[in-house]
Amino acid sequence: MMERIPAHVIGNGQDTIRALIAAFNNSPLVGKKYEKPLCKIQINGEVKRNLKKQGRLFGDIPTDGDWVYLRQNANISTGGTGRDVTDNVDQAVKQVAVAAAKAVGMEITGVDVIFDEVHKKAYVLELNDCPGIDIHHYPVMGQGRDVAGEIVDYLFSSRPGCG
Numbered sequence: 001m002m003e004r005i006p007a008h009v010i011g012n013g014q015d016t017i018r019a020l021i022a023a024f025n026n027s028p029l030v031g032k033k034y035e036k037p038l039c040k041i042q043i044n045g046e047v048k049r050n051l052k053k054q055g056r057l058f059g060d061i062p063t064d065g066d067w068v069y070l071r072q073n074a075n076i077s078t079g080g081t082g083r084d085v086t087d088n089v090d091q092a093v094k095q096v097a098v099a100a101a102k103a104v105g106m107e108i109t110g111v112d113v114i115f116d117e118v119h120k121k122a123y124v125l126e127l128n129d130c131p132g133i134d135i136h137h138y139p140v141m142g143q144g145r146d147v148a149g150e151i152v153d154y155l156f157s158s159r160p161g162c163g
Helices: 017-025 045-053 091-103 147-157
Strands: 002-005 008-010 067-069 081-084 110-116 121-128
Touching (some): 091 110
C-alpha cells in the first residue's frame, strides 16, 4: 500500500527552493514518465501559484526539515512521491480495495483509494488494469516491496500445472 504525496521539497537550511527542486530532479530515480520510478518536478504556473499561496519564492531557503509543497495533486507524473504504508494502513483500506477488485473480476489491479481518517472510511477512486508498480519497488519513504515478484508468484501458483 502506497501513500502518494504531492510534489514537494524538504528544506535543509542551506539551499533555496529552486536548488532543492534541481537536486530532486537530478536524482537517479527521477526521469521522464515511464523511464524512471519518479518524474521530474516541472517549474510551471501551478508550482508558482502554490508557492505564492504559502508566501514563498523560489529563492527562499526553507529551514531544516521544513516541507514545501509544490503541487496539490499527488500524481507521480507531476513529481509526486510515495511512502510505503503497507504495515500501518487501516484495515478498512485493504478491505475496500480487495472488495472493489473482486466486484469487477480483476485479479491484478491497482486500486486508488482515499481514506477519511476522521470517519475511518475508504473510498475507491479508480481501478487500474495496468497499474504502475515501480513506485512500490522504490518508495521515497518506507520499505520497497517486490510487487512484480508477488504478481509472478500469484500467477504461477494460481494456475493448474504451474505451481
